[in-house]
Amino acid sequence: MSDTTLLVFRGDSIKTGTEQPFQVPVQEGMVVLDAIHWIQAHAATDLACRWNCKAAKCGSCSAEINGRPRLMCKTRLDEFAGEPIHVWPMRAFPLIKDLVTDVAWNYLVNAEITPFTPKTDEPVPYRMAADDVERVFEFRRCIECFLCQDVCHVLRDHDQKAAYYGPRYMVRIAGLEMHPKDTVNRTALLHREAGIGMCNITKCCQDVCPEHIRITDNAIIPLKERVAGRYYDPIAWVGRKLFGSKAD
């Protein structure tokens, strides 16, 4: 059994906190979260870390491992082949302590989105054609780990949380907008409050998604196209004037 070095962020402020080194014995198949648990058990019992399922399904153990936003429970130690492993908290959100950040802002954003709204007389259970719902399945895989929010440079580097909801909520809105039984048009929300125009398609959110949701290609860009059709397309504008359209 060999050892590996973990350099774990410690502190309650990104500015004043520091990395603390730990030598962790490695066993085959270990992931970073296992190493963090070993540190908690043997070297630093006050190390703060959020986790829950340890199966890459709850989205709790998000962190930045060697500078890349990842789930600690899905990142194997043997990927790093003896190199030091730097473990930091997500930097797009306020730090509480060590690896734990305050992600409450995300839930406030979520509350601003009009939820699924079927017709009032829609028979239950819903009957839907497979062709109509297959697109939405991808968006329902989201585990709300907020890695996409963390890596989004609009939120992370420009701190434009007042102007942009972030990729996670573009995925949620896409799932609602493309749902065949939903009756609400959220294009105006996307254009204004959700700030879809702030996204400049750099696809980092898609790169880090542990569920491999094609966030930019299948959620953000289709929504941008809907906004373009509603607010920027001159021929579509003429068409609406001549033939009318669904209200926003």
Add this chain to the structure above:
Amino acid sequence: MAWWIEPALTVVSYVGFFAYATWSVFSGTYVFADPYVSPFFSTWIGFGTFKLPVIGLLVPFLAVIPLGLRVTCYYYRKEYYRAFFRDPTACARGEGVRGRYTGETRFPLVLWNLHRYALLLTIVVTVFLGVDVVRAFIYHGHFFVGLGSVVMLVNVILLSGYTFSCHSLRHLAGGGLDCYSCVKAGKARHRLADALNRLNPRHGWFAWVSMFSVGLTDIYVRLVMAGFHEPRWIA
């Protein structure tokens, strides 16, 4: 691979292609070697070269159409925002240039919302390129296969792959619908959108290879013009 290699390669490739394409289009030479024509000059109509002076004048303006598609393309946006504007430099690597960030909400970037029009015009250009490829297989009224015919065919396949894997086309074809079974021709539109959706993940690959294939096809036609003896077969 170090994080800076991809943006560096992107800058070199885009600047190189743009410089070469600009030089080729404005060089004053109509790149034509019967029966081949460079994709930069594929706007001529009719057989023969007698129409070239008139159409040739339009070439620089028509070349703006595929350029417009690439500039407003969602894939290229990712590449040049990262490589040229460093916004961001790379994922979770910070920003190159600080200042008030407005994304694509202000002029001129807000114009990128008109990407669909660049796409529709480029489809017309692609049809012209397809006609040029057909002509490249006909030499003095006989079926003909030369290395240049194959080069032009591969080029137009790659350009078509790039054009038809476009996100805007997927939206226009049916991706913009919420309920396929609720509209006329919904089944057909779903099939079309689904087919384009399968092509879409390769959009970035097509973007790169078609950019190089256009430049290399132009170079090849120039080589034939200069007297390069290519392998040919005439029926």
